[in-house]
Amino acid sequence: MSSTWLAVSIVGAGTIVCKAIGPVLLGGRTLPPQLAGIVDMLAPALLAALVVTQAVGADRELVFDERLLGIAAAIVAIRLRAPLLVIVVAAAGVTALARVL
Amino acid sequence: MGAVASVVMSATTFAGSAQFAAASVLSAAGSVGAAATAAILLNARYVPIGISVASVLRGGPLRRLLEGQLVVDESWAFSRRRDGTFDRGVLIGAGLVLYTCWVTGTAAGALGGEALGDPDSLGLDAAFAALFLALLVLQIHSRRAVVAALIGGTIAFALVPFTAPGVPIIAATAGCLVGWRKR
Numbered sequence: 001m002s003s004t005w006l007a008v009s010i011v012g013a014g015t016i017v018c019k020a021i022g023p024v025l026l027g028g029r030t031l032p033p034q035l036a037g038i039v040d041m042l043a044p045a046l047l048a049a050l051v052v053t054q055a056v057g058a059d060r061e062l063v064f065d066e067r068l069l070g071i072a073a074a075i076v077a078i079r080l081r082a083p084l085l086v087i088v089v090a091a092a093g094v095t096a097l098a099r100v101l
Numbered sequence: 102m103g104a105v106a107s108v109v110m111s112a113t114t115f116a117g118s119a120q121f122a123a124a125s126v127l128s129a130a131g132s133v134g135a136a137a138t139a140a141i142l143l144n145a146r147y148v149p150i151g152i153s154v155a156s157v158l159r160g161g162p163l164r165r166l167l168e169g170q171l172v173v174d175e176s177w178a179f180s181r182r183r184d185g186t187f188d189r190g191v192l193i194g195a196g197l198v199l200y201t202c203w204v205t206g207t208a209a210g211a212l213g214g215e216a217l218g219d220p221d222s223l224g225l226d227a228a229f230a231a232l233f234l235a236l237l238v239l240q241i242h243s244r245r246a247v248v249a250a251l252i253g254g255t256i257a258f259a260l261v262p263f264t265a266p267g268v269p270i271i272a273a274t275a276g277c278l279v280g281w282r283k284r
């Protein structure tokens with residue numbers, strides 16, 4: 001087995017297990033209220049981390065580049081209550097344009 | 102990475118960031134262990150995410166396992182209602198649409214991707230940041246949520262220079278502890 005296929009197999013199995021733990025072990029039960037409050041706050045914490053890593057993250061360094069112009073465009077679009085697609089396209093377009101210039 | 106391996110990976114590891122991480126480690130001549138560790142660390146967030154949606158999935162263990170595979174950041178965030186519950190229809194529907202697009206898109210990219218050139222030149226990296234930002238704004242409807250986001254973002258920012266990709270995101274989930282309520 002080549003190293004590529006080995007990596008594909010391990011990562012595939014690991015991901016399936018990660019995604020399955022909650023649904024399979026918890027079943028249809030709901031969490032006790034204290035835990036539910038914590039799980040509710042997962043979304044903002046996780047999404048903020050994804051924004052940061054995607055906007056200024058690189059491999060073990062912070063990189064401040066054209067992406068920030070795209071994010072600025074996205075913030076303007078969000079403030080104007082633009083649809084999601086417009087927000088995303090604005091960010092990509094501005095970033096791509098800045099990289100050409 | 103070959104075309105067939107890429108498509109198989111999209112079908113089994115339905116989580117883009119982990120795939121990109123594994124592929125980038127492998128293409129930089131990194132070890133299989135390093136590639137798999139980076140990818141699985143990135144996907145460790147699906148343990149808490151899976152716990153949060155467990156109550157809206159249905160059926161026996163096998164069906165729940167399969168439905169759980171459709172959960173990705175985007176379908177999860179889209180389906181989350183303001184009151185913190187999840188819309189099953191949106192979760193499964195968005196998951197199926199994203200899954201289909203992802204696998205066919207991977208096939209198209211593997212076969213014709215050379216013509217596109219570097220995806221960064223299209224600004225796709227910023228597009229994902231903007232998507233997550235827009236989804237984050239939808240989740241902010243209490244002071245507690247603002248604090249959770251600030252803690253999560255700060256932890257990620259502080260750790261990026263020092264840890265392998267994926268670790269900052271997992272560590273940032275500590276921000277959710279502000280949700281603890283006394284009985």
